[in-house]
Amino acid sequence: MKKLGILGGISSASTAEYYKKILNLYYGKFQNYYYPEIVIESLNFQYFTDLENQNRLDEYLNYIKKGIVNLKNAGADIVIMAANSPHSVYGLLEKELEIPILNIVDSVAKQAQALKMRKLLLTGIRYTMNHSFYKDRMKKYGIEMISPDEKHQNIINHIIFDELVINKINQQSQRKFIEIVDYYKKEYGIQGVVLGCTELPLLAEGLEAPVPFLDSLELHCLDTLAYILLPE
Known part of the structure; x- marks a missing residue:
């Protein structure tokens, strides 16, 4: 081993x-x-x-x-x-x-392919949501990545750095996160959400979402x- x-x-x-x-x-x-x-x-x-x-x-x-x-x-x-x-x-x-x-992107991409997903919302810290490394690598798998707008990025980034990195789970933040996911499903037709920050599964655990979560850490x-x- x-x-x-x-x-x-x-x-x-x-x-x-x-x-x-x-x-x-x-x-x-x-x-x-x-x-x-x-x-x-x-x-x-x-x-x-x-x-x-x-x-x-x-x-x-x-x-x-x-x-x-x-x-x-x-x-x-x-x-x-x-x-x-x-x-x-x-x-x-x-x-x-x-x-x-x-x-880690390959791990997410393989699961998205297995689930026949072609359009995903990328969530994570602001650096990840704004950078091209996820989008570029996902393209090789035929998958389109949508990044949140600036307002939604600020909300997600705040939740991660002010709450999740110190193991703080806030129900109001969970509701905000689901509202963001719901918006991008309705407006952009996303088929899933990449939890592109290894703290985000702490927030998403047990939540009912309109589309599946892809837990990058798991x-x-x-x-x-x-x-x-x-x-x-």
């Missing part, structure tokens, strides 16, 4: 969820405690977010690379980044680093477990 490296801390809530979910998926499959070995490199969340928001691309890339190299040096055979936004530099990381990195974890179980 391969040793997994998780680039985490971005945020702590999602990192903990990745860790628990991967082990729970393993136990659900095998009913034993021969869990995969996992090493976590926890980044400085505020520094990481500052680099994103200030568009300091070189420093951003180097900070992520340093974290992944640390994971490799700790014995990881494969790496996942426990957030959506760092996948904006996935192509550069893939070229420059000699360790497999599982892409789908990424499923692909990760499948990969680390591949024969050596």
